[in-house]
Amino acid sequence: MFVQMGVFFAYFVSMPEVQPTNVLSRLRKAATGAVAQNLHPIKVGEYRGMETFYDVRLRQVQDAIRSQRTLSAVNDEDRLSSRKKGMEVDVSPETIEGLTAMMLERVVADLKSSMDESNSSINDESIKSCYEYGDSSSVVLSDRCKSAYIEPSEQTSTLVVFNPLPRKRRWCGHIIEAGQTLAIGDIAACQEDWMNLAVYPPPFLVNSDEDDAIEVVTSQFYMFGNSDEIRRRPNCDVPCTWKGAPYGSFKISGTKWEFTQSAEGPQYYEENVIDPKAHLRDQFYSTVLFRSDIPLPYFSFEEYNIKAPDYVSFDKGIKGASFIANNCDSMNNREAMVRGIMATGFRVDCLSGCLHNADPPHGLSMDNKRMLMRQYLFHLAFENQNEDDYITEKLWGSLEAGVIPVYLGAPNVRLHAPEGSIIVAADFASPQLLGEHLQKVANDGELYEQYHAWRKQDLSNTFLRKYNFTRTHSECRTCLWAYAKKRGLGWDHENQRITPPHLSREICTDDMSGLASRPFRESYLLYDLTRQQYEDSQSHRIIERSARYETDQASSAAKHPQCSKRGLQSSLVSSHHEIERSLVEHDGVIDIIIAIKYRHMRKGTILPPLFLRLETTISNGREYYTASDHRSPASKRTFNGADSHHWQEQPDGMRYLMIQDPNSRISVWADWTTQMLSTVEGSIDILLLPEEVVPVMSTTTHRKLRVIVEDSNPLHYDTDVGSPTYFAKQQAKDFYHPMEVFYAG
Secondary structure: OOEEEEEEEOOOOOOOOOOOOOHHHHHHHHHHOOOOOOOOOOOOOOOOOOOOHHHHHHHHHHHHHHHHHHHHHOOOOOOOOOOOOOOOOOOOOOOHHHHHHHHHHHHHHHHHHOOOOOOOOOOOOOEEEOEEEOOOOOEEEOHHHEHHHOOHHHOOOOEEEEOOOOOOEEEOOEEEOOOOEEEEOOOHHHOOOOOEOOOOOOOEEOOOHHHHOEEEEEOOOOOOOOOOOEEEOOOOOOOEEEEOOOOOOEEEOOOOOEEEEOOOOOOOOHHHOOOOOHHHHOEEEEOOOOOOOOOOOOOOOOOOOOOOOOOOOOOOOEEEEEEOOOOOOOOOOHHHHHHHHHHOOOOEEEOOOOOOOOOOHHHOOOOOHHHHHOOEEEEEEEOOOOOOOOOOHHHHHHHHHOOEEEEEOOOOHHHOOOOOOOEEHHHOOOHHHHHHHHHHHHOOHHHHHHOOHHHHOOOOHHHHHHHHHHHOOHHHHHHHHHHHHHHOOEEEOOOOEEEOOOOOOOEEEOOOOOOEEEOOEEEEEEEEOOOOEEEEOOOOOOOOOOHHHHHHOOHHHHHOOEEEOOEEEEEEEOOOEEEEEEEEEEOOEEEEEEEEEEOOOOOOOEEOOEEEEEEOOOOOOEEEEOOOOOOOOOOEEEEOOOEHHHOOOOOOOEEEEEEEOOOEEEEEEEEEEEOEEOOOOOEEEEEEEOOEEOOOOOOEEEEEEEEEEEEOOOOOHHHOOOOOOHHHHHHHHHHOOOOEEEEEO
16 A cells, blocks of 8 residues: 655745746756856757647647557557558547547447446446546546545446556456456455555556566577477576577567677677677677677587586506698688697697697597597697687586686686696787797696696685676576576576665655655756756755644654655645656556646746755766657767767657666656656656746646666676667557546446
8 A cells, every 4th residue: 555645734935936947948057157066068959848748648639549440450569659651640630638538438438348238338428538628739637537536335336447558467466468458346455545446456467477487589590400399498588489590589578679699709700799789689699709789609618517526637648639620721820830849859649630640549539538638638729719708618528527727819818727637828929939838848847737727626715706697507597697688687697697676676765855756756847047056955945744644753753754655645835836746667667647736826926946856876877868759760969078079969759768777777758748867867757837927827737757767787888878678668669559538427
């Protein structure tokens, strides 16, 4: 149940009346002038107006009608709207009342088709929208949809809801399928006196077992033939199924995510060259390179026991090296290195196709490379290319065989192999010097034993940290990655595991003000156009506690923040406005629902702009701005708060802004066209009301925001240009397609 925090009476410092002006122009001037203190430069475009509640409802109804017409054809999870080209709605009449009537007609038809045909009480006249429309530019929420106005005896078939989202939702204890209309007879699950069911509570996206399951489909390689194999990964923390061939590129079902999967090096296969911006196109990598999204190294603890104690005896092994390779046209010219070593007189038995000069000893065959290696003191573990992280079975197999690897390949091999376990060819100025060193080790038992000393100790913490993730099969790790990405959870790339977000999504409020203190600090600001600075609504104010508040906050509990994983509500009264504000956490997001009324002000009084500031712990971050169309990519962005070269003027308002640092990102989505700023590091300011003249008739202004708290992706942070994540896109789609609620009147 939501906690009603009580009503707090406060007042702002009275602010002088000023002549109307362009607020954003003043803000920009203030931020760059001498009067501005502790403000970052405000980089915003010219502001040209603001949507009313009527405008928001008009768009919502249009989208709901489009959803009704196209829902069965929608199968695009990454679009933020169900609009399709050529599917415009023919509106007649052109008013919101007419559109609502169109939607209501369809809702009634759907409802009748799912009920007993003899039930004649369901018709256009008996069901009414929870929204009431006055003149051509006003919308109010009907008190009839407030729980407090619904008598228990009237709760049977009182509410009718329509779900325009192409995904099932849970609302008031009921599951509502995509596009489904449902009559709800018992709303006890939603019972809160202050709620207006047309805007609150928000619906919950349903995460069923099917949603939890991750299905991966691989491509078919001609060399392996077609495969209908189905592999279910046991002991994986999420249901994980792989279909198709065990090798090749793959897709995550239900998404556009495509993976390049390969154990080959990028110098031979261009498709394995990691494009740092590929993730912006929903393309990802699972290769041997550790900068892949899902690293696929040759080494794993399950496959290799590199600390096998029975290493080759100095007295029994051939005082030479084996070399096994078939490709004699390598990218790093390893063949010349082998020839140079042999030129010093050091024995190298080339047992396979490349530079072949010897057959397997003791009747052994090439089928058992491990036993072949064990006949020698050394093995030339020479890769066919020099690429960071490209370390194949040549190294790991020779360590497991108990010989000393002589390694040529990945320049960063020392970050991978146990310390002191290998001889690195690049440490020697010439093949001749390397051959001489090998000859020296082959003739010095004490020096030889030094290269095996690591086997007598525990593997270093550095090595364990680097490869601990391989204890989980790569197929399971892929499913875990996809699950985290779908749910907006944190992902530890180094350890390849799901983590909670760095910033908690639990809502906490200050016990005195009732305003949020975590995961962001909430404050309401008036912009003083005379002094060109913000005035905090919480400063210089008198606070009185209601009797209910005193009762609820008995003893020492009043000294501590109030936290909830569901929701909190507060009321604020200032010299200019009355603000009813509700917070609710659901599905990993936080919704802020605000109702603003003007206080008893003299007609014609000019009120200053009202901002909501959300202040976070994000520091040294980047700010990303988008235009009013939430489906558009980021159209305006700054890097590290200082690089003005990468942002451009946008004349329209905005509906989305994101700030982030290497650990976290917070995005704010508005259901109306407004302006958002990041004037102070780690903060987002949202313009709730522009400067305006007090009207004759005081109306209520409704505002709704969605705050999405996520982790930054450290792997892609440097190339992230502020595009919303998959999770944010899904939550934005949910946000911009609210439930339509009706009542039986």
